[in-house]
Amino acid sequence: MKAQSCYVFWQRLHKNAKERKIPLRVIFELTYRCNFRCKHCYIPFHYRNYGELKTREVFFILEQLKNMGCLYLGFTGGEPFMRKDIMPIVRYANKLGFEIIIYTNGSLIKKNQIEELSGMRINKIDITIPAMSEIIFERITGICGSRDKVFKTIGILSESGISLGFKTCVLKENEPEIRKVQDFARNLNCQHRLDDMLSPRLDGSKEPYKYRGRLENKPAKSECELSGPGEFTNRVKFPNLKKVTDIFKCGAGTTQAAVTPLGELKMCLMIDYPRYKILESSLNDAWERLKDFSANIKIDGDYKCNKCKLIIYCKWCPAQGWLYNRKFTSCEPESRKNAELTKQLLNC
Amino acid sequence: MQEKLILKKNPDMVSRVIDDETILMPLYKTSDEINCIYALNKVASCVWGLIDGRRELGEIKEEILKVFDTTPKEVDKEMRGFLRDLKEIKAIKEG
Numbered sequence: 001m002k003a004q005s006c007y008v009f010w011q012r013l014h015k016n017a018k019e020r021k022i023p024l025r026v027i028f029e030l031t032y033r034c035n036f037r038c039k040h041c042y043i044p045f046h047y048r049n050y051g052e053l054k055t056r057e058v059f060f061i062l063e064q065l066k067n068m069g070c071l072y073l074g075f076t077g078g079e080p081f082m083r084k085d086i087m088p089i090v091r092y093a094n095k096l097g098f099e100i101i102i103y104t105n106g107s108l109i110k111k112n113q114i115e116e117l118s119g120m121r122i123n124k125i126d127i128t129i130p131a132m133s134e135i136i137f138e139r140i141t142g143i144c145g146s147r148d149k150v151f152k153t154i155g156i157l158s159e160s161g162i163s164l165g166f167k168t169c170v171l172k173e174n175e176p177e178i179r180k181v182q183d184f185a186r187n188l189n190c191q192h193r194l195d196d197m198l199s200p201r202l203d204g205s206k207e208p209y210k211y212r213g214r215l216e217n218k219p220a221k222s223e224c225e226l227s228g229p230g231e232f233t234n235r236v237k238f239p240n241l242k243k244v245t246d247i248f249k250c251g252a253g254t255t256q257a258a259v260t261p262l263g264e265l266k267m268c269l270m271i272d273y274p275r276y277k278i279l280e281s282s283l284n285d286a287w288e289r290l291k292d293f294s295a296n297i298k299i300d301g302d303y304k305c306n307k308c309k310l311i312i313y314c315k316w317c318p319a320q321g322w323l324y325n326r327k328f329t330s331c332e333p334e335s336r337k338n339a340e341l342t343k344q345l346l347n348c
Numbered sequence: 349m350q351e352k353l354i355l356k357k358n359p360d361m362v363s364r365v366i367d368d369e370t371i372l373m374p375l376y377k378t379s380d381e382i383n384c385i386y387a388l389n390k391v392a393s394c395v396w397g398l399i400d401g402r403r404e405l406g407e408i409k410e411e412i413l414k415v416f417d418t419t420p421k422e423v424d425k426e427m428r429g430f431l432r433d434l435k436e437i438k439a440i441k442e443g
Contacts, residue, residue, distance in 0.1 A: 009387055016367045024366070069366040097362035097373050119376050 017069070017255045021291055025256040026065055027074040027269055030058070030089065032261050034079040036105050037142030038130070040171055040211040042270065042323075043078065044203045052261040055085040057279060059092050061259060064283035066096045073098035076269070078261070081108035087116065094120045101126055101165075105141070107149040111156055118160040125157060126165040131177035132184060140173055158188050170196035170213040178215065197315050197338065200323040202272045209334060214341060247303065247318050247329060253294025257287065265290055270319035273326075303329040313346070314339035349424050351406030355399050355431070356443035363396060370396060372439055386437065391416055392430050401443045405431075 017024040032047040053061070065073065073093060080086055081104055093100055099121070106127040117125070127150065130140040137147035157164055166185045168178060178194065185192035196215055198208045250256065252267040259265055264275035265286040274293055276286035297318075305311055308331075316335035324332040357363075360375045370393035372386040388396055394415060398408045405427070412423050434440045 006385075009385065013366065013369070016369075020367055022367055066364065071364065071366055071371075094375055095362065097364045097375070099373075121373065121375055 013071070014255065018251065021254050022069040023065070023255065023257050023287055024070060025072040025074075025251070026070045026259060027076055027256075028058075028061075028259045029076055029078065029261050029269065030080045030086070031078040031082050033082040034077055034105070035082060035107060035143065036079065036146060038140055039142070040140075040169060040198050040208045042199050042201050042208065044201045044205065047202070048078070050262060052083070053263045053279075055088060057263060058085075058089050061263060061278055061283060062089075062093050062096055062098075064278070065259075066098070068283060068287065071099055072101075074101045074103060076103040079105050079108060081113075087113055090117065090120070090122075094122070099123050103128075103167075105146075105150060106153040106157075107143075107146055109153045109157075114153075114156050114160050114162070118162050122162055124163045124165050126167060127154060127157075128167045128169070129154075129181050129184070130168060130171070131174040132180040133177060136174055136177055140171065154188075158190075163190075164188065165191040165193070167193045167195060169198060170194055170215060171198070171211045172213045173211070175213045175215075197320070197335065199270055199320060202270070202323070204323065204326070206324075212334070215345070247297070247299065247305075248294060250317060252318070253290055257290060267294060268319055271322050271328075273322070297328050300329055302327055302331070304331050310336065310339040310343060313342040349405055349409070349428050349431075351404060351409070353405045354401065354403065354443050355405070355440045356401040357396075357399055358439055358441060361437070361439040365393075369393075372396070372437070374437075384437075386439075391418075391426060395427060395430060396434075399440060 014024065016022070031052045032043055032050055033052075034041070034043075034048065037045075062073075075086075075090065075093075080102060083089070090100065090102070101124045102117075102122065103126045106125075109125075129137075129150065131137040131147075134147045137150075138144055141147075154164070166181065168174065168181050170178060174181075182192050194215070196213070198212045200206045200208060246254075248254065248267070250268070252271070257265055257267060258269050259278070260275060262277075263279045264277050265283065266272060266275045267290065274290070276289050278286045302321075305314070305316065308314070314335055315338065316332060318328040320332040320335050321330040322328050324330060324334075362373050362375055364371050364373065370388040372388065374384070391412065394412060395408060398411055403411075409420070409423050409427060412418070412427070413420060416423075431440070
């Protein structure tokens with residue numbers, strides 16, 4: 001066997017998956033429940049009562065994901081560790097041979113769970129850190145004592161050898177804290193992502209816009225590229241296309257998808273429509289329908305990116321348009337405002 | 349090559365077929381190579397599929413000769429190298 005770099009392997013796999021429309025990357029929302037009450041969260045609070053799949057149903061979907069060629073699997077929520085069966089689920093997914101990332105707030109992970117996870121093939125545990133200061137942290141999460149729990153977990157995780165990543169949503173409340181969180185991540189030699197693109201909620205509520213903060217300092221290049229709803233969206237800057245035929249540069253509906261806590265397949269975390277029930281037919285059937293839907297989204301007159309001068313500064317994606325006014329192609333004003341600001345910051 | 353040898357797969361090494369490509373992945377941290385993924389070519393993939401703890405290497409070789417346009421000498425050489433690699437990454441053991 002000849003050694004090959006991960007990059008070459010990934011490029012080849014991704015290229016083939018794109019050509020043959022294989023769901024290589026899937027993010028699985030295991031629950032809408034969460035022990036935090038962050039005001040800016042994109043999941044409406046009433047979703048927390050929606051229920052979720054049984055363990056054996058999760059296993060059944062994981063098996064189908066494996067059979068369909070999914071390799072990169074993210075577990076998220078809500079808070080995935082709200083589920084009592086989280087460890088059996090991760091264990092099962094590990095045995096099926098997925099490359100796993102767990103997105104969590106970190107407050108509920110127990111020491112014995114970390115010990116077990118450290119022996120598994122877990123690519124990364126990704127924890128959201130809203131702030132370093134206890135007051136600001138807990139004002140954002142809405143839960144007293146949450147900061148201590150999260151940082152205690154981070155301490156144990158960082159000694160366990162598990163690869164760690166952090167994310168911070170840029171809010172008005174934590175603007176002065178951003179650099180501190182970045183320094184903290186750097187000291188632990190961990191990746192840190194900024195999300196300065198808070199989206200409306202899945203039900204269309206624009207309340208999260210109220211909490212959006214701004215990066216006061218000139219953002220580093222990596223920050224511009226990595227922020228967004230999640231790294232599974234793999235943001236790619238739009239080139240100056242003359243003719244756009246596919247607005248889903250992230251691969252939603254062609255190489256990536258999301259599964260809801262109720263076992264529905266959808267394009268990505270942020271796009272709640274359409275949703276196809278996997279358990280009523282099969283994942284294969286749901287994927288075929290999703291691919292069809294995605295392929296038939298037409299570029300209409302609302303689509304302005306290919307003529308927009310802000311395009312290289314903009315983090316717009318069809319999910320932003322969809323959440324704004326239920327149109328995949330529409331220019332969402334907050335993205336535009338953000339792009340203008342980024343342009344100013346980078347050019348000053 | 350020891351034609352009578354029977355090999356078993358290590359259950360802690362999972363194989364996946366993604367887009368006609370077979371990959372091997374260690375499930376647990378036994379070494380620093382936890383993050384490695386091993387991609388197999390078509391012949392290697394076929395050999396891997398035939399290792400089942402029952403077939404002798406000679407039988408596997410015969411199966412390969414039936415499927416691929418190659419010579420016994422060439423298969424011998426390729427299989428020897430591939431099996432050595434599999435042992436090195438602890439994907440197989442003698443059964």
